[in-house]
Amino acid sequence: MVKKFALIVAGGSGNRMKNSVPKQFLEINEKPLLMYTFEAFASFDPTIEFILVLPESQCSYWELLCKQHQFKYNYRLAFGGENRFQSVKNGLNLIDDDGIIFIHDGVRPLVSEQTLHNCYNTATSKGNALPVIPPSESIRYSFENKNNAVDRSKYFLVQTPQTFWVSEIKEAYNLASHENFTDDATVLENSGKTIHLVEGNRENIKITWPQDLFVARSFLFPQ
Numbered sequence: 001m002v003k004k005f006a007l008i009v010a011g012g013s014g015n016r017m018k019n020s021v022p023k024q025f026l027e028i029n030e031k032p033l034l035m036y037t038f039e040a041f042a043s044f045d046p047t048i049e050f051i052l053v054l055p056e057s058q059c060s061y062w063e064l065l066c067k068q069h070q071f072k073y074n075y076r077l078a079f080g081g082e083n084r085f086q087s088v089k090n091g092l093n094l095i096d097d098d099g100i101i102f103i104h105d106g107v108r109p110l111v112s113e114q115t116l117h118n119c120y121n122t123a124t125s126k127g128n129a130l131p132v133i134p135p136s137e138s139i140r141y142s143f144e145n146k147n148n149a150v151d152r153s154k155y156f157l158v159q160t161p162q163t164f165w166v167s168e169i170k171e172a173y174n175l176a177s178h179e180n181f182t183d184d185a186t187v188l189e190n191s192g193k194t195i196h197l198v199e200g201n202r203e204n205i206k207i208t209w210p211q212d213l214f215v216a217r218s219f220l221f222p223q
Helices: 033-044 056-068 084-092 113-126 166-175 184-190 210-220
Strands: 004-009 049-054 075-079 100-105 128-133 139-143 146-150 162-165 197-199
Touching: 004 033, 004 084, 033 100, 033 113, 049 056, 049 084, 056 075, 075 084, 084 100, 084 166, 100 113, 100 166, 113 128, 113 162, 113 197, 128 184, 162 166, 162 184, 166 184
Parallel strands: 004 049, 004 100, 049 075, 128 197
Antiparallel strands: 100 162, 128 162, 139 146
């Protein structure tokens, strides 16, 4: 049986949310966003092993929230680094076994079970999976002082969880010659691997702006 790991990266601040509370700790119906994210993965597979990456300065507050909300999921904790690359690498270093790992943004609580199945099935058979959705708006490319329309059918919006064999993504992180990567699939691609796209779910938004909380609440608690 293939082991499954969920590496949840939660290093955000509350700046763009115009809130002093880090966005992963903001509450919907009196429960922090980050806890809904754990629940999405546990619902997909109750045996999944969690690794949580948090800034060291936020850990005591998270522990307090866990007590207040009687948080029931076990996890291993890694401290965040100076950038996302280092934070993910710190989390990967806690895993000694091989298996399938989902690397996920802590503030994406709306990932669907179907998206997780899509990622898992493709990663086990092809080595990796990147959930994407097509853009619904027209796209323009800007360069120098000009801009022009592009064919949006050739572009995709990237989501998480980006999903890999543990051994392959760890090797890619260890081989990387720099840390200026915006996502994990690009780290793997840099090592020479082909990235495989799968269908994500449109409601799987990254909670970034104040209005995103209203969107998340409407999906988590539909009227």
